[in-house]
Amino acid sequence: MAKELTPRHIDYAKWYNDLIIKADLAENSGVRGCMVIKPYGYAIWEKIQQELDRRFKETGHQNAYFPLFIPKSYLSKEADHVEGFAKECAVVTHYRLKNAPDGKGVIVDDEARLEEELIVRPTSETIIWDTYRNWIQSYRDLPLLINQWANVVRWEMRTRLFLRTAEFLWQEGHTAHATRDEAIAEAELMLNVYADFAERFMAIPVIKGVKSPNERFAGAEETYCIEAMMQDGKALQAGTSHFLGQNFARAFDVKFATKEGKEEYVWATSWGVSTRLIGALIMTHSDDNGLVLPPTLAPIQVVIVPIYRGREDFEKVNEVAVNIFENLKKAGIAVKYDDRDTHKPGWKFNEYELKGVPIRIAIGPKDIENNQVEIARRDTLEKVVVSQIGLTDYIRKLLEDIQETIYEKARAFRDSMVSSADTWEEFTRLLDEKGGFISAHWDGTSETEERIKELTKATIRCIPFDQKPEEGKCILTGKNSKGRVLFARAY
Amino acid sequence: MAKELTPRHIDYAKWYNDLIIKADLAENSGVRGCMVIKPYGYAIWEKIQQELDRRFKETGHQNAYFPLFIPKSYLSKEADHVEGFAKECAVVTHYRLKNAPDGKGVIVDDEARLEEELIVRPTSETIIWDTYRNWIQSYRDLPLLINQWANVVRWEMRTRLFLRTAEFLWQEGHTAHATRDEAIAEAELMLNVYADFAERFMAIPVIKGVKSPNERFAGAEETYCIEAMMQDGKALQAGTSHFLGQNFARAFDVKFATKEGKEEYVWATSWGVSTRLIGALIMTHSDDNGLVLPPTLAPIQVVIVPIYRGREDFEKVNEVAVNIFENLKKAGIAVKYDDRDTHKPGWKFNEYELKGVPIRIAIGPKDIENNQVEIARRDTLEKVVVSQIGLTDYIRKLLEDIQETIYEKARAFRDSMVSSADTWEEFTRLLDEKGGFISAHWDGTSETEERIKELTKATIRCIPFDQKPEEGKCILTGKNSKGRVLFARAY
Numbered sequence: 009m010a011k012e013l014t015p016r017h018i019d020y021a022k023w024y025n026d027l028i029i030k031a032d033l034a035e036n037s038g039v040r041g042c043m044v045i046k047p048y049g050y051a052i053w054e055k056i057q058q059e060l061d062r063r064f065k066e067t068g069h070q071n072a073y074f075p076l077f078i079p080k081s082y083l084s085k086e087a088d089h090v091e092g093f094a095k096e097c098a099v100v101t102h103y104r105l106k107n108a109p110d111g112k113g114v115i116v117d118d119e120a121r122l123e124e125e126l127i128v129r130p131t132s133e134t135i136i137w138d139t140y141r142n143w144i145q146s147y148r149d150l151p152l153l154i155n156q157w158a159n160v161v162r163w164e165m166r167t168r169l170f171l172r173t174a175e176f177l178w179q180e181g182h183t184a185h186a187t188r189d190e191a192i193a194e195a196e197l198m199l200n201v202y203a204d205f206a207e208r209f210m211a212i213p214v215i216k217g218v219k220s221p222n223e224r225f226a227g228a229e230e231t232y233c234i235e236a237m238m239q240d241g242k243a244l245q246a247g248t249s250h251f252l253g254q255n256f257a258r259a260f261d262v263k264f265a266t267k268e269g270k271e272e273y274v275w276a277t278s279w280g281v282s283t284r285l286i287g288a289l290i291m292t293h294s295d296d297n298g299l300v301l302p303p304t305l306a307p308i309q310v311v312i313v314p315i316y317r318g319r320e321d322f323e324k325v326n327e328v329a330v331n332i333f334e335n336l337k338k339a340g341i342a343v344k345y346d347d348r349d350t351h352k353p354g355w356k357f358n359e360y361e362l363k364g365v366p367i368r369i370a371i372g373p374k375d376i377e378n379n380q381v382e383i384a385r386r387d388t389l390e391k392v393v394v395s396q397i398g399l400t401d402y403i404r405k406l407l408e409d410i411q412e413t414i415y416e417k418a419r420a421f422r423d424s425m426v427s428s429a430d431t432w433e434e435f436t437r438l439l440d441e442k443g444g445f446i447s448a449h450w451d452g453t454s455e456t457e458e459r460i461k462e463l464t465k466a467t468i469r470c471i472p473f474d475q476k477p478e479e480g481k482c483i484l485t486g487k488n489s490k491g492r493v494l495f496a497r498a499y
Numbered sequence: 500m501a502k503e504l505t506p507r508h509i510d511y512a513k514w515y516n517d518l519i520i521k522a523d524l525a526e527n528s529g530v531r532g533c534m535v536i537k538p539y540g541y542a543i544w545e546k547i548q549q550e551l552d553r554r555f556k557e558t559g560h561q562n563a564y565f566p567l568f569i570p571k572s573y574l575s576k577e578a579d580h581v582e583g584f585a586k587e588c589a590v591v592t593h594y595r596l597k598n599a600p601d602g603k604g605v606i607v608d609d610e611a612r613l614e615e616e617l618i619v620r621p622t623s624e625t626i627i628w629d630t631y632r633n634w635i636q637s638y639r640d641l642p643l644l645i646n647q648w649a650n651v652v653r654w655e656m657r658t659r660l661f662l663r664t665a666e667f668l669w670q671e672g673h674t675a676h677a678t679r680d681e682a683i684a685e686a687e688l689m690l691n692v693y694a695d696f697a698e699r700f701m702a703i704p705v706i707k708g709v710k711s712p713n714e715r716f717a718g719a720e721e722t723y724c725i726e727a728m729m730q731d732g733k734a735l736q737a738g739t740s741h742f743l744g745q746n747f748a749r750a751f752d753v754k755f756a757t758k759e760g761k762e763e764y765v766w767a768t769s770w771g772v773s774t775r776l777i778g779a780l781i782m783t784h785s786d787d788n789g790l791v792l793p794p795t796l797a798p799i800q801v802v803i804v805p806i807y808r809g810r811e812d813f814e815k816v817n818e819v820a821v822n823i824f825e826n827l828k829k830a831g832i833a834v835k836y837d838d839r840d841t842h843k844p845g846w847k848f849n850e851y852e853l854k855g856v857p858i859r860i861a862i863g864p865k866d867i868e869n870n871q872v873e874i875a876r877r878d879t880l881e882k883v884v885v886s887q888i889g890l891t892d893y894i895r896k897l898l899e900d901i902q903e904t905i906y907e908k909a910r911a912f913r914d915s916m917v918s919s920a921d922t923w924e925e926f927t928r929l930l931d932e933k934g935g936f937i938s939a940h941w942d943g944t945s946e947t948e949e950r951i952k953e954l955t956k957a958t959i960r961c962i963p964f965d966q967k968p969e970e971g972k973c974i975l976t977g978k979n980s981k982g983r984v985l986f987a988r989a990y
């Protein structure tokens with residue numbers, strides 16, 4: 009089975025798609041651009057959700073739920089926002105079907121036309137700020153720290169599983185504050201929550217920074233982001249956090265009475281990550297044999313496969329295997345014992361490799377004799393024989409080691425993919441021959457940024473937080489620049 | 500604050516709505532028929548979700564996610580289903596907006612009309628069975644036990660918070676089986692999961708039974724349900740589980756190879772509960788002072804309110820209060836210490852009563868002297884003074900006692916609301932003067948059932964599982980009947 013994966017060096021995009029299908033993560037549905045997230049893929053999303061939700065609550069946020077639909081007129085209230093989101097969206101115009109006159113199926117009932125069309129939410133700033141108007145009167149109602157887990161729809165012409173689909177699952181935080189500084193601090197806090205989550209939980213190294221004005225969220229004054237590097241040298245935006253200024257408060261007339269009794273517009277942030285993270289996960293860690301999962305995200309952390317020939321063999325092996333299974337389970341490890349007799353061990357080995365199970369334990373008659381088991385780790389594909397005594401501790405430590413090793417490997421790769429370019433020739437050659445992030449000078453104008461994108465398909469991924477002041481010349485125009493920014497081709 | 504609730508005996512519907520608004524559970528949104536679930540209400544839904552999800556997984560189910568949109572033609576494939584669900588629904592006809600020619604806002608772009616309209620899912624049988632066709636080939640792929648947490652939309656003209664809204668949140672299980680018996684067993688199993696959850700976790704007593712053909716889910720061969728009794732004598736369907744026969748497998752051509760190598764259609768079930776359960780929760784337990792929550796569902800199980808006059812008082816009281824808070828927290832109890840000096844104790848008492856916090860602990864200077872605290876339980880409104888020694892144990896037992904007391908109270912009420920009627924006169928008088936479930940004979944025809952509904956607004960809630968065979972005469976027609984069914988007016 010694993011052999012059927014297209015190798016990465018042959019066709020990275022095909023490898024990615026093959027892997028998702030064969031590892032049973034997701035598939036395209038009968039509805040254009042919409043995916044079905046299969047149980048194994050959804051189990052990974054559940055782990056992402058649980059951990060993020062815990063971190064959101066730890067930082068004082070509460071969950072709530074707002075309507076799926078947004079009246080068309082709401083979108084127009086914030087000028088930049090409508091430009092960014094009203095264009096490609098699902099529009100509900102009617103609320104009834106009726107039997108077709110020819111008796112074949114149903115048709116839209118023209119008498120049931122909505123007075124105002126409804127848009128399926130592409131993001132919820134507008135409906136939420138329309139609601140906040142009634143929730144916020146005084147400084148005592150602030151800050152308002154709310155998150156929503158939801159589905160959103162953005163009509164996409166070219167879709168790719170997890171990376172870009174018409175409907176996707178995400179969380180969107182929407183907070184309201186009394187001061188500009190507090191809102192900026194919130195936007196930065198949540199970016200740090202995302203970065204820490206990406207690195208420690210998903211083992212995905214990220215670069216934190218701010219977007220150039222061109223790449224900002226529609227309606228934001230500042231967009232903070234975390235950028236990850238995929239194995240093929242393309243960048244992937246893994247999460248964003250926006251300082252929205254007073255734009256939505258003005259658009260929806262949300263004011264509050266300050267301590268001093270003055271009336272002021274409320275300051276806002278929003279921040280989100282989506283099922284896209286699963287795409288980032290795949291393209292950060294996996295290999296030609298299939299998925300590689302960090303133990304924190306693995307629905308199955310350890311699989312036990314018994315090796316035996318006859319009934320007698322099986323009984324001996326089974327007794328030990330069940331015992332190991334029980335011990336690991338008691339230790340809180342997500343362990344599976346695959347004792348199916350309908351599949352050969354070799355088939356199972358391939359299957360769990362494909363599905364990225366971090367540790368495989370194989371036990372055969374010889375292992376029983378020698379009080380040992382064979383352990384294979386998915387990340388390095390190394391095999392070792394270890395004693396059955398102290399096995400639970402061994403596995404626990406190995407899981408930690410795998411988590412760290414996967415992260416270090418990804419970080420070493422990412423670090424190797426950050427280059428500097430000082431000339432246009434160097435810049436374009438690096439882009440074409442190596443890819444990755446290219447640290448280069450830029451004159452700070454949107455025109456230059458757009459021109460570079462037209463010429464090379466590379467965009468400014470971010471102005472990194474750790475940017476050092478450095479006098480230089482723009483890579484394209486030769487005009488003065490005060491610091492380098494990170495360019496890359498991106499997903 | 501609590502005083503502002505309309506008393507139940509004056510206007511039950513208004514009390515219900517007042518309570519939801521004042522306890523901060525939910526509110527109507529700017530989108531017709533769609534509600535906003537506020538953080539306190541959503542926290543209750545999260546507790547419902549977590550416990551149900553645990554029970555679903557314990558019974559072998561996995562979560563997955565299917566598209567929000569359903570192509571119009573899918574709905575027509577199952578004849579009964581389209582009759583039941585295609586009528587009042589949200590129809591997506593376009594995928595783009597454009598700037599209005601007059602420069603004011605955006606309008607639907609007529610060039611972006613979908614070839615086939617998409618329906619926002621009212622329920623997902625069709626899109627899921629279209630997917631299952633590719634997932635099921637052989638008996639080895641069965642059973643397929645899948646659940647989805649999702650939002651659904653049914654266009655409703657008259658809406659009520661939690662009970663009937665255009666969009667609502669729910670879970671829908673969709674399972675596939677090799678045999679009729681296995682599918683029926685699954686539908687029954689999940690009904691039992693629902694019933695046990697309703698009674699033990701939500702403290703809502705329910706009656707299990709099957710629906711009459713008239714009240715069946717569109718496309719089902721049998722609909723099992725749990726029915727609860729609200730305080731105003733109206734019934735509420737709290738959950739349903741459907742045996743779908745081979746209807747959806749035929750409609751979507753889902754066949755499997757049996758062990759014997761024959762090809763057969765797959766057998767199906769579906770089952771769901773929704774945010775409607777929060778409506779049932781409110782109308783089962785709450786009173787004129789506000790919400791009453793069983794401890795299992797309470798976002799805050801215990802609140803500690805300090806009583807003091809000056810700074811010196813506060814410091815003494817605070818020290819003990821913090822200590823109690825820490826002990827309860829360590830014991831895994833959801834405790835809140837409300838030490839705000841912006842609100843008086845009396846205001847806080849009302850507030851937490853309104854929000855249904857099961858236990859309130861008040862501590863004043865005299866309590867400090869006597870090593871005691873005052874405890875008020877929300878369900879009975881009783882107050883007792885108890886020692887600070889062994890308080891954590893006391894609270895733990897009291898929470899259990901409240902859970903049981905709430906359930907027993909609701910069960911006693913429900914039992915008192917089951918009456919028998921043997922004549923039409925008795926039947927209609929009971930309906931008008933007492934309400935509740937009325938156990939009566941029915942001739943078994945849909946015509947009679949419909950006529951009774953027209954005349955009295957009462958419907959057959961279910962044919963209870965514990966129905967005893969009993970010869971009798973139909974309440975309306977006088978024709979022969981073999982057993983009683985339960986009638987009621989219902990939400």
Ligand SMILES: [Zn+2]
Pocket residue numbers: 215216217218219233234235469470471
């Ligand atoms: Zn960036």
Ligand SMILES: [Zn+2]
Pocket residue numbers: 706707708709710723724725726960961962
């Ligand atoms: Zn029933």
